[in-house]
Amino acid sequence: MNPSLEALFSQLRRYSESTYYPYHMPGHKRRAFGALPHELAALDITEIDGFDNLHQPEELFAALQRDAARLYGAEESFYLINGSTGGILSAVSAALPEGGRLLMARNCHRAAYHAAYLRRLKISYLYPPILERYDLCDAVTPKQVRGALEREPEIGAVLVVSPTYEGRIADIRAIAEIVHKKGIPLIVDEAHGAHLGLARGFAENSCQAGADLVIHSVHKTLPAMTQTALLHVNGTLVDRDRLRRFLRIYQSSSPSYVLMASIENAVRVINTEKEELFARFESRYREMMRGLRGCRRLSFLPPEPKQDIGKLVICAIGSGLTGRQVYDILRQEYRLQPEMASWAYCLAMFTVGDSQEAYDRMTDALLALDRRLLAGEWEPQAPEKGAVDRKTACGEGAALVTRFFQDEGQEAIPLADAWDSETEQVPLRDAPGRFAGEFVNLYPPGIPLLVPGERITRTQCTQIAEYIAQGLNVQGIVEPSERRPELSLRVIKQDSDVTHIAETRWR
Ligand SMILES: Cc1ncc(COP(=O)(O)O)c(C=O)c1O
CATH class of the missing domain: 3.90.100.10 (Orn/Lys/Arg decarboxylase, C-terminal domain)
Structure with missing residues (x-):
């Protein structure tokens, strides 16, 4: 990080206070308009003199992208203003010729499917193992990748997601080794792992583990605005000019400076305060998990190296409630807004952006809910709520949700x-x-x-x-x-x- 470089937000603020009048886009002319607040409009500029161009970076963005690469241990990084979605579209498109064969985890985000559609790729699937006890997908394994590559010599690139939405981390180092033996690139959708590898005690990130293309949603797990992301590149298995071409195709020609400043800000703050921020993050998580050991009906994906500490998976199986009901109760009665729910679990996200209050409120709410469950408030469930709900919520049935996925293969x-x-x-x-x-x-x-x-x-x-x-x-x-x-x-x-x-x- 170049400490002499003024933060991009500060540059934008200084410019907004200058006497330059904008005879250019955007049309709000940096003024409040209707409900558009002045504070937002004032910082929202376009590619004007002195602010470089993301699609043709010279000084400013070349330096900022270098800073991001250094933070993650990548050879080169690109700012993304269309989320990891744009990064996945670009990475998959650049890694294979049109009509090529992609080996991908079946639990990939839909952006991967959209890339396959646009580039008319053929797909072979890796079906993630299921953690039966919690009824959720685990990360794919090196053994699965090896098996698929042996069976299908036509595969030209591999795409896996790690951490998964629920925080399951794959052994990317071993997968990269296997994939590279075949001389093809490994793409990792690490949208949920922009915080990995940045401090002691955290799993390494996929750049450090040897992946060729890695995509991070900065907005998901670091303090940054929605839509911000990064694409990192390593090695020579993917042509970087081709990658740049697809980034220009899939991303806006008018990237938002507010979003780009938000990436710069996250990289800058993490870079300078990472040890302290992540140590606090980890200790708060561990304390919460210790507190939650008091629960008798609700259970949690245990802290272990394969589980990201940014995700609290509240397992409802056998509790008397479904995951969706836990979600609704947390929201309506405790004013806590979780990230998502399935029938089996409810997912809450934590980042370095949370204060101690976030951990305390969640711990207190879950302990209170667990006490209510023990007291029989929701048991037994009314049959009309759904046979499957009742069976599984009462702990009688085997997990079934992720039976969705079909046979291994094409x-x-x-x-x-x-x-x-x-x-x-x-x-x-x-x-x-x-x-x-x-x-x-x-x-x-x-x-x-x-x-x-x-x-x-x-x-x-x-x-x-x-x-x-x-x-x-x-x-x-x-x-x-x-x-x-x-x-x-x-x-x-x-x-x-x-x-x-x-x-x-x-x-
Ligand atoms: C695993 C995964 N990859 C990619 C994406 C897309 O990320 P973004 O919202 O940054 O475009 C998501 C979004 O939820 C996701 O869960």
Whole structure:
């Protein structure tokens, strides 16, 4: 970090107080307008003299991106103002030729699927192991990657997500070694791990572990504005000019200086205060986990090296409540807004941006909720709330959610062919055996439950109906209406060319 370089926010503030009049974009002319506050507009400039250009960095952004690279141990880093989404699109597009084969974890974010669609890639999937006790996806393993690469010599790049949305960390060092033996690049969607590798006691980040392209959402786990992210590059397996080309394609030609200043600010503050910030972060987390040992009904993914301490996974299985109910109670009764919920767990995020109060309030609320559970406030559940809820929440049933994923291997119909095919809407009960024509996502986290081209199973349809009954946000399902009184979804029209080819292959 160049200490003589004035913080970008300070430069923007100084400029806003100068006497320069803006005969240029943006149209608010740095003034309050309607409900647009002056404080926001004042700092919002475009590429004017003295402020460099992200897409053609000379002094300012070249220096800032170098600082980011140094912090993470990357050879080169790029600021992203379209989130990790833009980084994943660019990384996947640059790593493979059009039509190439990508090996990717099935629990990747939808941006990875969008890249595969746009570049007409063929996909082979790695199905993450399931942590049955908590009913969530673990990170993929080196053994899985090795197996897939041995089976499928055509694979040209590998994409894995680590940490997962729930904080499961993969052995990237071992995976990188395996992937590099084949001479192909490893891309790591480390959107949830921008805080890794920055201080003692934390897992190394994927740049340090040897990945070629690493994507960080700065906004997710560091104190930065929404949409801010970084893409890091190492080695020579991905052509950097090609990467720059895709970054220009997928990102705005008018990147926000407020967002870029926010990345710079996060990198600067972390750089100068990391030891202290992360030591406090870790000790608060450990103290919270010690306090939560008092819970008898609720349980938590235990602190261990494979679990990121920024994620508190509150497991509801066997508690008498579903994860969604825990989420609602925390929100409505304790005024705590979690990140997401599934039927099995509720997820809360912590970062260096939290004060001690965040840990205390969560600990107190969970201990109080646990006492209420022990006192029988929610037991037994009313049958009409859903057979699956009742069975699992009372601890009788085996975990079932992530049974969504199908057999290891290649997609049934390539995504690009499937998504461009003619589709029709059918009731959910008629969908088993048909090929999905649209993505179905549980949001958050935006990991597809169904990908266009996948053959739909009966279990998947039952689960989708259950998710909806539990009030989870399922995208890609058409809600009942007067004209169509049932839940329905889009499938590829029968007897189209693509389904014919797939049927022949499956027989
Ligand atoms: C694993 C993962 N990758 C990528 C993304 C996309 O990140 P962004 O919101 O920064 O575009 C998300 C978003 O939730 C995610 O969970």
